[in-house]
Amino acid sequence: MPAARVTGREQADRTATSAVGLREGELPWVEDAGKVAPKDARELSRVFFERLQVLEEGTPEFQYARNTLIEMNLSLVRFAAGRFRNRGSGEMEDVVQVGTIGLIKAIDRFELSREVEFTSFAVPYIVGEIKRFFRDTTWAVHVPRRLQELRVDIAKAKESLARELDRDPTVRELAAHLKLDEEEVVEGLVAANGYTAGSLDMSADAEETGGTAHSRSRTFVDFIGEEDPGMEKVENLSALAPLMGELSERERRIVSMRFGRELTQAEIGAELGVSQMQVSRLLSRILAKLRAGMTEEPLTDA
Template identity: 65%
Template sequence: MTTNVLSTGRMTEQGTPPAALPRVTAPTRVAPRDARGLSKLFFDQLAELEEGTPEFQYARNTLIEMNMSLVRFAAARFRGRGSGEMEDIVQVGMIGLIKAIDRFEISREVEFTSFAVPYIVGEIKRFFRDTTWAVHVPRRLQEARTLLARANEELHSRLGRMPTTSELAELMSLPEDEVREARIASNGYTAASLDAVITGSEEGEGALADFIGDEDGGLALVDDFRTLAPLIAALGERDRMIIHWRFVDELTQKEIGERLGVSQMHVSRLLTRILTGLRAGMLTTS
């Protein structure tokens, strides 16, 4: 144990430890082997200290810093998972370490490392489970996806082909409907970029965005309505009523003629004149 890391002293306002504990001036630099022995000593004292006191905070904070190597060890297992930087994973693992320290009891006669690593790994796994999905799906389906992947792999290697839904359901001990639901949900785990290049398509090669969706005819109608509205507003009152009766109330030309007191032929000529003017106005505006 290096002397430049440890020294002794009493607790003061500056945060030195009580006489029963050594002062660890650089907790993160303590070797893992030394950290195991020191952790036992600190946990012994932590159980006797009053929570919230400076002495308690010193012991707890030192335990956290001394055992950060456990977090880095656990986080290394998740390197290259394709989500989040290693710094983010370590930060999540630190939450697991803190939970382990707060829940550890020295009376259990188990090594703290054996107790803490499952907490750290569990927190990191929860992070990946909750943040790597491209779309939100219920927790039960996230967990079912993991079971589905394992079952697929096992049956594929055993059968030499992709398993059927009924075969998966039997292995997973789930109803077939839940297996289908898990398969659909697994599509939300990752999302392809719209700029991703698609090859081998019957329509040729290009970006994914070029092959999905279709033109929305309704968008053209919106433009037409915006152009047409002021033209109709500029019509005379009688012409606006004729348009309303014909295309909103859906009256026949005969019924419109009866309301105006004119013949059906005259209504036809009026409609032709009004519509011709509106079309000309739209062409001029566009």
């Protein structure tokens, strides 16, 4: 059945209960669904949802109704995407695209019998897709969800304890604060090396609270030690925990000092009674051993 052509304010006037000039079961033709005002889109969406529920999937009328619903409600995607602008403007196009996927899922799953506004139903789907996008694309290597969440907990604990103690907390203090073993904290700190943040100027809890990059005094950059190129050799941190158990006690101590206590190579050398150059060689050997175990590459003697 052909759709009746509607322009201007008529788009908003033809609702589910008072469609002027339309035969029963007929959909209004929306010239440019993307230009429908949000308030009008809410009213028109109900008309289209009522019809969509009785149309046969795959028919031209079904596709028209579904596509029109998507275009009319893209303002919801732009609204949700705006909450993540602090992540960087370069990714906003991708954010809108994945947010649209969430909108489509919401349209396909929405039922008028729920007696809830479509906007309230759709926004969680849209935001969920956007958060999943950031979770899956801000890690340089695959890291288990447990370690991703642990990284956030440790960052928050560091910021909280640093304010309380007026200095950076030790691994032991972090472990006590989080009620974790020290080895778990070290594992989380090492895993954080696989994270690619949108901005090092972002506060430790900005991604959870929606704050801006400069909304708090202490940022991720405050917690970064000197650059360690050796860590680039560790490509898959998901296998790190069992491999740590294969290191000698001295090797585990060195890893803990370097990535847990964040000591410099010179400070580690002072504690072990060796030179900074020897510490550098030991770290390179330890990281090579970890990498060999993760990639199942045979470790050859130099």
